[in-house]
Amino acid sequence: NAGVMQNPRHLVRRRGQEARLRCSPMKGHSHVYWYRQLPEEGLKFMVYLQKENIIDESGMPKERFSAEFPKEGPSILRIQQVVRGDSAAYFCASSPKRTGGEFQGQPQHFGDGTRLSIL
Amino acid sequence: SQQGEEDPQALSIQEGENATMNCSYKTSINNLQWYRQNSGRGLVHLILIRSNEREKHSGRLRVTLDTSKKSSSLLITASRAADTASYFCATDAKNSGSRLTFGEGTQLTVNP
Numbered sequence: 001n002a003g004v005m006q007n008p009r010h011l012v013r014r015r016g017q018e019a020r021l022r023c024s025p026m027k028g029h030s031h032v033y034w035y036r037q038l039p040e041e042g043l044k045f046m047v048y049l050q051k052e053n054i055i056d057e058s059g060m061p062k063e064r065f066s067a068e069f070p071k072e073g074p075s076i077l078r079i080q081q082v083v084r085g086d087s088a089a090y091f092c093a094s095s096p097k098r099t100g101g102e103f104q105g106q107p108q109h110f111g112d113g114t115r116l117s118i119l
Numbered sequence: 120s121q122q123g124e125e126d127p128q129a130l131s132i133q134e135g136e137n138a139t140m141n142c143s144y145k146t147s148i149n150n151l152q153w154y155r156q157n158s159g160r161g162l163v164h165l166i167l168i169r170s171n172e173r174e175k176h177s178g179r180l181r182v183t184l185d186t187s188k189k190s191s192s193l194l195i196t197a198s199r200a201a202d203t204a205s206y207f208c209a210t211d212a213k214n215s216g217s218r219l220t221f222g223e224g225t226q227l228t229v230n231p
Contacts, residue, residue: 004161006161031217033217033218033219035219035221040223041223041224042207042221042222042223042224043162043207043209043219043221044221045218045219045220048216048217048218055216055217056216056217056218058218059218091161091162093162095217105149105150105152105167105169105211106167107152107164107167108164108219109164110154110161110162110163110164111161112159112160112161113160113161
């Protein structure tokens, strides 16, 4: 079984360009989560999506950032007009169903991340 | 301090010794999870402990949870050089939807 696949592993962009990060969840998983990790820090939640729906985007910056998880294909995290402060590792995780609340917990399965560098 | 704060920030031990990492958090939780991250890689889930559990074991790992103190500990027994990694606790807080809140991590180095 393939795990969570993220591509590209490394992405270099110049200021003002667009960055598109892709995430294919594990087979059978319909819930996707995006996190950002700055150097020497923990992961910070950005957005939680199910197929064709954004469930929680409370961690997403209000401008320039968007995410989608279409019916077919991978989840996409899109950053427009990138700035130096967007440099980070972006991780995607997936689960077969909701991991919190009344389900009392399931682990999230993480990809190896995309390291975004802004020149 | 922020939700899911680990202590110590860094820990260096010799092979065969035990390693203990602590995590404190602020809000009520559904569960608390521990993850491991090797350099340049994604996170690997180690163990999940629910709010109504006090202790859990998995191989050489032992996790405790004290909801009255809002703290958890991860013990790795008989450590190996391959255990060298960063370890993060993550809380699934009540009323948070499904997002996990991670601490800053403990960098564990096990010297051969």
